[in-house]
Amino acid sequence: MNRHDPDTMLARAIARRARPPRPSAASNVLTFGWRAVLKIRHVPEQLFDVVGTPIMFTFMFTFLFGGALAGSPDAYLQFLLPGILAQTVIFTSVYTGVSLNTDISKGMFDRFRSLPIWRPAPLAGAMLGDVLRYCLASLVTILVGLAIGYRPDGGVVGVVLGVGLLVVFAFGLGWIFTLMGLVMRTPATVMTVSMLILFPLTFASNVFVDPATMPGWLETAVWFNPVTHVVTAVRGLMGGVVDGPAIFVSLAFTVAMTAVFGPIAAIAYARR
C-alpha cells in the first residue's frame, strides 16, 4: 500500500501510541497563556475596543476642557494621563469575564475540563493573558500620551512602577469579572453588567478632576472608591512621588478581593 494513500494515512495517524508523561501544572498554565497570546494576535480588535475609548477621552478632555480645568491643556494632560491609564487597564479587566463566559457558552470549556490537566490551569492561563493585555493597553495609552505632550517626572522607573501597581490592582478586581463569567448565562450579560459596575467606579473618582471641587457628599463617595486610591498612587509614582498610604490601600484592596472572590470563583468553577 502507498504510504500517502488516504486510508493508510488515517490508520497511521490514529494508531495508538505511548501516552506522553503528564505535564506540570506550570506547563499547563503557560500553554493557556500561549492561547491568550494567539487570541490577541488573531483578534487584535478586542484590544482596540478597550483602548479606543480612553484615547478618545484623553484627546477630548485634554483639548476641550483642559484649559478650563487646569489652566492649560498641557497642564491638565499631566494630571489626566495616569488616571486615563488606570481607566484603560480597569476596563481591560472586563475581558477576563467576557472571554471566560464565551468559552463556557460555546462548549470550549467542556473540552478543557475533560482533559487530564491541572484543573485551574485554564483560569490561571487566562489571567496570564490578561496581564499581557493590561501591559499592551498601558503601552498604547502611554505612547499616545507622550505623543501629545505628557512628560512624567517619575521617568521610566516611575511609569513602570505605576503600570505594575495597576496590573496588580486589575488582577484583584478581575476576580469579580471571573466570577461573573462563571455564573452568568451569556457573554453579553457579563459585558453589560461589568460596564454598569465600571462606569460609576471610574467616573466617580479622581480620574478626571480633583474631588475637592465636588459637592461634599460626592467627595465622600469618591473617597470610598478604591479606584481613587489607585489613581492617587499611580499619579504619585509616575510623577516621582511615593504615596505610601495610597499604595497601601491599593494593595490591601487587591488582597481583599483575591481573598474574598478568589475562593468563591474557585468553588463556582469546580461546581460547573
Place this chain on the structure above:
Amino acid sequence: MVELAVEARGLEKRFGATHAVRGVDLSVRTGSVYGVLGPNGAGKTTTLRMLATLLRPDAGEARVMGHDIAKDPEAVRAAISLTGQFASVDEDLTGRENLVLLGRLLGLGWGGARERADELLAAFDLSEAAVKQVKTYSGGMRRRIDIAASIVVTPELLFLDEPTTGLDPRSRNQVWDIVRALVRDGATVLLTTQYLEEADQLAERIAVIDRGQVIAEGTSATLKASIGVRVLHLAFEAPEIAGRAAVLLADKFGLEALPDADPAALSVQAGDSAVAASAISALDAEGMAVMSFAFGQPSLDEVFLALTGRPPADAKDEDTP
C-alpha cells in the same frame, strides 16, 4: 484491559424542574462502537457529560474504563476524550494551533505537538485549511477538526456527541470512516445520534433513549426485530393515489400507514418481503402505479412510533447551535 468500557447504573440528573436523565443504565463493551439514539432533549448530551466527569449525577453510579466517575474523575479523564455537540475547538485560532495547543496540554513537546498536528491535519484532509481560523471552516471541516482535537493523544474511550448532525452525506461518510478506523485500532467509541441509519451503520449495540430513559437496548438486528419493522416506502404520481393506496393496503393486507412528510408517498410497516411484494402487485393491478419503492429501515420517527406508540416527544426539526 477492562471488559466494559462503560458501566452505568441508574444515572439521574435534574436541572431545576427538568428531569433530564431518569435512571439510565449502559454497558459498553471495550473495543466496540456503542450508539445512543434519541430525539432532541432526550438526555443524550447530559448522559455523556456525566460520564465524561463534567456533570455530577444526582443519583446512580458509573465506571468508565474501570474508574469510578465520582471517586476517581482524574483517572477517567486520563482515559477518555470528549467531542462535544457544539464548538469544542477555539474558533479564533487556526486548526493547527488548536491541535498544537491540545498536544502541549497533554504533554507533548513543542516539536512533537507540531508534528502530531500536521500528521492529523493530513490524515483528516485538512492540510490546506491548517493555517486558517476555524471560524472559516465548513461544517464538515469543523467536525473533523473537532475529532482530530480529541485524538491528539489517542484515548481509550472517545465520546462523540452527535458527530454528524447537519453534515452532508460526503462529510458524514468521512466521519464514519474515522470512527471505524479508531475502533479497528482498539479504541472504544460511544456516540450519540438522532439517525437510526448512523447507529445501524456503526454501532455494535444501540440504546434508544427518550425523555431521559432507555426504552430499548440491543444490537441493531435484535432491536429492529423487536420493533418488528421493515418498512415499505412507496412513491406515487399524486397524493390522491397515495391516499387510495393507503386504504387498499389497510383493507386487504392490514398494513398500517406510517406518517410521511411527502403526501405523494406512503410508508407502511411490512413484516416480510413476500407481503411487500404482493402488496405492490395488488396496487399495480388496481391501477395505482408505484413509481418507486424501497424496502428498508424505519426512520427514527418510525422506530419511536413503534416503541412508544407516539411520535418523538420533542422532535424539533432544527439544528440548534
